[in-house]
Amino acid sequence: MANAASHGVSSAGCRLYLITPPRIDPAAFRDHLAAALDAGDVACLQLRLKDAAADDIERAAEALMPVCYAHDVAFILNDDAKLAHALGCDGAHLGQTDGDHEGARALLKDSILGITCHASRHLAMEAGELGADYVAFGAFFPTETKDTVHTAGIDLLEWWSEMMEIPCVAIGGITAANCGPLVRAGADFLAVVGAVWNHPDGPAAGVRAMNAAIAAA
Ligand SMILES: Cc1ncc(COP(=O)(O)OP(=O)(O)O)c(N)n1
Numbered sequence: 001m002a003n004a005a006s007h008g009v010s011s012a013g014c015r016l017y018l019i020t021p022p023r024i025d026p027a028a029f030r031d032h033l034a035a036a037l038d039a040g041d042v043a044c045l046q047l048r049l050k051d052a053a054a055d056d057i058e059r060a061a062e063a064l065m066p067v068c069y070a071h072d073v074a075f076i077l078n079d080d081a082k083l084a085h086a087l088g089c090d091g092a093h094l095g096q097t098d099g100d101h102e103g104a105r106a107l108l109k110d111s112i113l114g115i116t117c118h119a120s121r122h123l124a125m126e127a128g129e130l131g132a133d134y135v136a137f138g139a140f141f142p143t144e145t146k147d148t149v150h151t152a153g154i155d156l157l158e159w160w161s162e163m164m165e166i167p168c169v170a171i172g173g174i175t176a177a178n179c180g181p182l183v184r185a186g187a188d189f190l191a192v193v194g195a196v197w198n199h200p201d202g203p204a205a206g207v208r209a210m211n212a213a214i215a216a217a
Pocket residue numbers: 017046048078079093094095096097098114116136137146169171191
């Protein structure tokens with residue numbers, strides 16, 4: 001079975017998984033991204049432009065992918081496996097209503113496929129059975145980035161990481177101040193938006209703070 005490590009998204013120790021803000025100006029954001037990736041270890045960047053047209057997503061991918069590759073950071077597209085494949089991304093992240101997961105697995109056979117599993121052991125086991133490279137659980141904390149429908153607890157991370165080999169991602173309101181218990185519970189990746197892009201001292205400081213908190217956990 002394919003897994004995230006075989007595609008270069010190593011989960012040896014917990015790592016940072018960056019997600020873009022939901023709306024960006026690609027040319028301006030490219031510099032913020034370069035500063036963030038210069039500041040420390042980042043496993044991957046997910047391009048998550050909500051409600052954007054395919055043309056705009058393509059333009060953003062063209063601007064940001066080279067920055068990721070120059071930093072050895074995997075480039076993952078949110079929501080759309082076919083577009084991820086067409087654009088040559090390293091993979092796609094799909095939610096429970098983002099199309100046919102089995103079809104996506106077949107299309108992205110040599111690429112990363114991550115699946116949102118909310119707070120559900122059942123959804124995570126289904127995702128694992130169909131060959132997901134990682135499962136994502138959340139939201140762990142209140143977040144302003146997305147309306148929260150599902151809340152996940154630390155026990156889910158502990159259970160998954162003890163029972164399963166497939167890497168797990170924790171998401172939702174994660175900051176340098178609150179991430180310690182998630183790391184200790186076995187999260188392989190911490191996915192963040194606000195903790196980096198809204199850091200008061202800028203995205204580079206956000207990446208440094210997250211990596212320091214992961215290392216200290
Ligand atoms: C790493 C990661 N985990 C969860 C999500 C949420 O995906 P989804 O439920 O499809 O919601 P949207 O992000 O599409 O609003 C994610 N994007 N990334």
